[in-house]
Amino acid sequence: MVLSALIIFFAQLLYVPILTVRTIMMVKGMKQKAATIGVLEGAVYVVALGLVFSDLSNYLNMIAYALGFGIGLYIGAMIEEKLAIGYVSLEVNIMNRNDELVHRLREVGFSVSTSEVQGMNSVRYLLDCTARRDREKEFIKIVSTYEPNAFIVSFEPRNFKGGYITKAMKNRREKFINKKNSQNKDNK
Template sequence: MTSIILIFVLQLIYVPILTLRTIFLVKNMSVAASSFGVLEALVYVFGLSLVFSGHQTIAGMIVYAVGFGVGLYIGSRIENKLAIGFVSLAVNLLDLNEELIVVLRNKGFGVTVFEGKGRDSKRYQLEILTKRNRENEVMSIIEEYEPKAFIISYEPRKFKGGYLVKSMKKYFRRQNEGHQSN
């Protein structure tokens, strides 16, 4: 019974590590991905050695599989809380909402406005790039000011220049100056 509980606990540790390693790898964060890879391999080998120790039972194998599934759920929840990376939102509006644009900009979001021609009339699109951990905040603001907006959210892989990059550089410059004066 102890080995079955240990197998389950190991899966609850292993799979979130696997999930985070994969995410860090996809986001090109090689050092973090490598570190999680080492931990993943250690837990994996130890867990498999318990399952295939010669005393394998159907219950042990089922617990291994269930632990894997629960671990995936936990890993995805952890990743959602960390919200690593950036998100780009394309917000399509029927009318130009200057108040929404001002509110978004005052909250620190870079907003680019495009005007286009739809089937029946002019349309407007706001393009917003922000950190993933602020995506729900942006969505709430848009919902409050434009409940009928059509929004597409996606994760950009690479970007260069622009408002967000400039503001990040200023932030890191201020952080470094603060650490040097201490």
């Protein structure tokens, strides 16, 4: 009785994060990976649900299923945050033109387009930027250092066509890392 509840609980801890990763891969267009993970997800799901349905009078199994599902969602969210698959578009709204910020963002490999926009009471400056999702916090930290009062909005684009995005951002990032490593060696 308790053993089946524990099996159900741990099956849910495995199933739900797999479900989360599979869903992310589907949304990101990674069909083959999503299908492969879906096979594992289906197997775990059938085992856990089979145990629950084998004895509907055992409330401990149902509680284990629900608790495992809830905790599994939390674990899945943490895994998704760590994987950070894809890109993020960031809009930065600042009061004044800040060439140092723009230069720094470009130097470390972020794409940056700038424009002057009309705010409610004044002219403002808008930076339209793109980054890999795993670098979003780094981006926000750099902007916050140069512009503590910046208004930053991020969202995930579904598709890209043309432009600066992938190859140039990777090349710029590698160039920055090589330069930084070279400076570190010179300082030693």
